[in-house]
Amino acid sequence: MSDLPPIPRVHPSSSERLRPWQRTAAGAGLLGPDGGIAATIFAEMSALATRTGAINLGQGFPDEDGPAAVLEAARQAIADGVNQYPPGTGMPVLREAVARHQERWYGIEVDPAAEVLVTAGATEALAATILALVDDGDEVVTFEPYYDAYAALIARAGGVHRTVPVRFPDWRPDLDELASVVGPRTRLIIVNSPHNPTGAVFDAEVLAKVVELAERHDAVIVTDEVYEHLVFDGAHVPIASLPGARERTVTISSGGKTFSTTGWKIGWLVAPAHLVTSILAVKQYLTYVNGAPFQPAIATGLDLPDAVFTDAAAALAAKRDVLAAGLLAAGFAISLPAAGYFIVADAAPLGFDDGAELCRRLPELAGVVGVPISAFVHPERRADTRSLVRFAFCKRLEVLQEASTRLAGLGAR
Secondary structure (H helix, E strand, O other): OOOOOOOOEOOOOOHHHOOHHHHHHHHOOOEOOOOEEOOOHHHHHHHHHHHHOOEEOOOOOOOOOOOHHHHHHHHHHHHOOOOOOOOOOOOHHHHHHHHHHHHHHHOOOOOOOOOEEEEOHHHHHHHHHHHHHOOOOOEEEEEEOOOOHHHHHHHHHOOEEEEEEOOOOOOOOOHHHHHHHOOOOEEEEEEEOOOOOOOOOOOHHHHHHHHHHHHHHOOEEEEEOOOOOOEOOOOOOOHHHOOOOHHHEEEEEEOOOOOOOHHHOOEEEEOOHHHHHHHHHHHOOOOOOOOOOHHHHHHHHHOOOHHHHHHHHHHHHHHHHHHHHHHHHHOOEEEOOOEOOEEEEEOHHHOOOOHHHHHHHHHHHOOEEOEEHHHHOOHHHHHHHOOEEEEEOOOOHHHHHHHHHHHHHHHHO
8 A cells, every 4th residue: 555665574573583672562563464664654644645646634744834033043054054063962052942941931940051952853852761761671651542653662672561541532541540550660651742643632630640650650751742832722731840740750842843844853852960861871872963053943943932832823723623624524523632733533423434444545535645543552452543533734724725625525425
């Protein structure tokens, strides 16, 4: 179903000869049937969109540029010769901007010299954190569905991935289930709020429970907050701002989603100095450094007026509503997201009980591409999410209007 080149095998097919992390990866559905590395569903669906000319609502990247001031700052940095390796921890101008940002929006005081680390996007921050803090057999708890990199990184670190389900349509975790999963072997609790792929924002009770359990079991909290400024109703509340959380929390974010610069891959993490030191020991052997001229540009973005951030969220909420109307007209049941780039739709009312198969047929049926939610869960839980599909609405309004018109015709078939 994909025009991607074949991916080479990386190990023997016999499970007895797999390394521990490979057995973990196989159990998480990360390896292909021939024992090679499985291509991601995003690569498959994007290739399908390219091949068929369908509107690609599968991957979460905008098709519009971000604020002009941010783009001009990057051009100016290049012209000024900011084109060589930046410092390993990130350029001071960005680390200082991140510290101001945390104080301005959340009242969190941060030492930019010791408590901020610039990374190649939020995914590298996650990778360095997990690889630095997780040893063989350590348990890492995430909510499920989850950003697909979590399972791969936990497997690579030799950790044990434990999950807490969140369920369509409200996506709120059961606190008793959460408490039953977090235990004495838990090393990390990863909290992604606003949540990908569901668009949920976890409420104060859920966040407080995470902090309580982390304190009880001496776990580190890792937060993935890349959609922090794309909340449609109310304000984002970072876990690090809660009592007792700051000293055990690694807060991860990036400029890509906020400023529509996903290709720049400028992220960061904020954590107590001893955790930053441990994470830097790994990060320096991943990308080492990245994006010199983009770092001051993102710093410029973080210092823009409040209206830039609130207007971006409002514009995205309007796009969400356009796509939601098209999905409802087509006959999908939907979960209206509270934040982020994505909306989840249930295809069961249309007679499709297999979201993955529907996604492969959607270019033919409606000229649109989405991704199945089953790609964001462990194989044994795929039955629970079998008919669900994620669509991205971080596109131009005219693209979403056309996609909605095409999807609306699906209900007439």
